[in-house]
Amino acid sequence: MESMTYLLDGFGSALSWWNLLYCLIGVTVGMFIGVMPGLGPVSGTAILIPLTFGMDPISAIIMLSGIYYGAMYGGTITSVLINTPGEAASVITCIDGHQMARQGKAGTALGVAAIGSFIGGTISIIGLTFVAPILASFALSFGPPEFFTLMLMGLMMLVGLMGKSVIRGLIAATFGLLLSLIGMDPISGEIRFSFGIVNLIDGLDFVAVAMGLFGISEILLNAEQKMSHEKPAKVTRLLPEKGEWSPTFKSIGRGTIIGFIVGLIPGANAVIASLLSYSVERKIAKNPSRFGKGAIEGVAGPETANNACSGSALIPLFTLGIPSSPTVAVLFGAFMMHGLTPGPALFQNNPDFIWAVIASLFIGNVILLIMNLPMARVWAKIALIPYKLLFPIILLLSFIGAYSINNSLWDVAVMLFFGLVGYFMKKLDIPLAVIVLTFVLGPQIESSLLQSLALSDGSMFIFFERPISAALLVFIFIVLLATIFTSLKNKRGGLVSDVEL
Numbered sequence: 001m002e003s004m005t006y007l008l009d010g011f012g013s014a015l016s017w018w019n020l021l022y023c024l025i026g027v028t029v030g031m032f033i034g035v036m037p038g039l040g041p042v043s044g045t046a047i048l049i050p051l052t053f054g055m056d057p058i059s060a061i062i063m064l065s066g067i068y069y070g071a072m073y074g075g076t077i078t079s080v081l082i083n084t085p086g087e088a089a090s091v092i093t094c095i096d097g098h099q100m101a102r103q104g105k106a107g108t109a110l111g112v113a114a115i116g117s118f119i120g121g122t123i124s125i126i127g128l129t130f131v132a133p134i135l136a137s138f139a140l141s142f143g144p145p146e147f148f149t150l151m152l153m154g155l156m157m158l159v160g161l162m163g164k165s166v167i168r169g170l171i172a173a174t175f176g177l178l179l180s181l182i183g184m185d186p187i188s189g190e191i192r193f194s195f196g197i198v199n200l201i202d203g204l205d206f207v208a209v210a211m212g213l214f215g216i217s218e219i220l221l222n223a224e225q226k227m228s229h230e231k232p233a234k235v236t237r238l239l240p241e242k243g244e245w246s247p248t249f250k251s252i253g254r255g256t257i258i259g260f261i262v263g264l265i266p267g268a269n270a271v272i273a274s275l276l277s278y279s280v281e282r283k284i285a286k287n288p289s290r291f292g293k294g295a296i297e298g299v300a301g302p303e304t305a306n307n308a309c310s311g312s313a314l315i316p317l318f319t320l321g322i323p324s325s326p327t328v329a330v331l332f333g334a335f336m337m338h339g340l341t342p343g344p345a346l347f348q349n350n351p352d353f354i355w356a357v358i359a360s361l362f363i364g365n366v367i368l369l370i371m372n373l374p375m376a377r378v379w380a381k382i383a384l385i386p387y388k389l390l391f392p393i394i395l396l397l398s399f400i401g402a403y404s405i406n407n408s409l410w411d412v413a414v415m416l417f418f419g420l421v422g423y424f425m426k427k428l429d430i431p432l433a434v435i436v437l438t439f440v441l442g443p444q445i446e447s448s449l450l451q452s453l454a455l456s457d458g459s460m461f462i463f464f465e466r467p468i469s470a471a472l473l474v475f476i477f478i479v480l481l482a483t484i485f486t487s488l489k490n491k492r493g494g495l496v497s498d499v500e501l
Contacts (some may be wrong), residue, residue: 131315181442
């Protein structure tokens with residue numbers, strides 16, 4: 001009941017004309033980013049963070065959050081109409097969504113996706129409203145040992161973002177952790193890895209690094225490719241036929257549950273949620289052969305899971321200070337930039353801020369539903385803007401944004417350097433998401449570890465003596481054993497297959 005009182009106060013702030021304006025700007029920019037192939041929510045959010053400098057923290061995070069989930073909506077439109085996913089989580093939607101469009105059901109596919117996204121997103125935000133305060137209250141009892149083991153569990157979950165090669169994933173994780181060590185030691189005050197460069201004493205600026213890794217690298221990659229688009233499919237009927245409502249709502253229900261659960265797992269992301277939802281829909285279908293040929297469940301389930309995951313992914317961020325995906329890690333950096341530390345104390349120290357942001361998520365979902373249905377063809381045409389016109393504008397915004405971080409060319413140089421690093425790492429298939437997450441979590445892991453050792457006079461037994469940290473360590477150990485066992489089993493199965501062949 002207390003949550004509802006705080007939420008009503010949050011609506012009072014979120015419904016002010018200036019915050020409504022920033023919410024509208026955020027979701028509109030997010031939609032634009034979502035429909036533009038090659039950008040995506042991570043790149044778009046990273047590039048636009050500098051625009052929030054000097055803004056009120058509530059308005060700034062409302063706008064950036066709008067960009068985050070607006071991009072999730074936007075990627076669906078181009079997936080259905082021109083078979084081009086605007087962002088990674090919408091790749092699954094191409095499979096059946098575009099087939100529906102070719103059958104003259106583009107409007108139905110977009111309508112189902114919009115309805116599912118709205119329901120999944122809204123339910124996940126309701127979950128955020130009631131689950132987050134409880135989890136935050138529980139987390140207030142955490143000390144440095146508990147936070148260290150929790151961050152360790154977050155690192156372990158990075159396996160899900162490592163892609164096909166664990167070796168490349170480990171290289172990325174190590175690189176991210178090394179970047180987080182640059183600058184002043186949080187306990188002793190010693191300067192590390194600065195190489196005599198004064199600008200490195202305070203470490204690398206997260207915004208400049210993120211803009212380079214995601215924004216500049218994407219510009220370089222897309223600039224070397226020739227993109228061709230087909231003509232957008234015609235949008236007519238927006239709602240399913242009478243017999244399609246039942247399977248659609250069942251898929252939406254399953255997608256909501258899957259997306260919400262996946263979003264709570266550090267290291268997971270909306271791509272995993274969409275893929276899991278599609279796999280479940282295909283397995284339980286009476287006629288799986290329909291999938292890939294325009295099955296409405298293949299659009300409803302993944303799209304719902306995608307947006308449900310986006311909402312629930314904010315729960316670990318708001319309550320524990322753990323970013324569960326690359327985009328949320330960028331939002332984490334935005335929080336820090338505005339003097340706010342995500343974690344259990346956020347609900348106690350900044351209730352006005354956090355509840356206004358949560359209320360804005362509800363408002364943003366309604367705005368996106370209204371924007372999605374009648375304007376689908378308009379958004380699809382925006383995706384056809386030539387890259388030779390678009391990317392110079394993005395590049396100019398990136399330079400201005402990087403310079404405005406500290407009014408220094410140093411940050412522009414950092415952005416360009418990590419843009420080149422990101423470009424070559426993408427060429428080598430090294431996952432950038434892992435770098436960003438370890439870079440963000442690194443300082444917290446180090447501080448928690450050093451504080452724990454200071455409390456125990458250097459003894460590692462402190463992590464086993466405290467019940468919560470001990471339970472988390474046991475969980476980590478079990479998951480690691482299960483991962484190793486599964487890996488060995490799959491490898492043995494592969495060897496047997498080779499012998500049989």
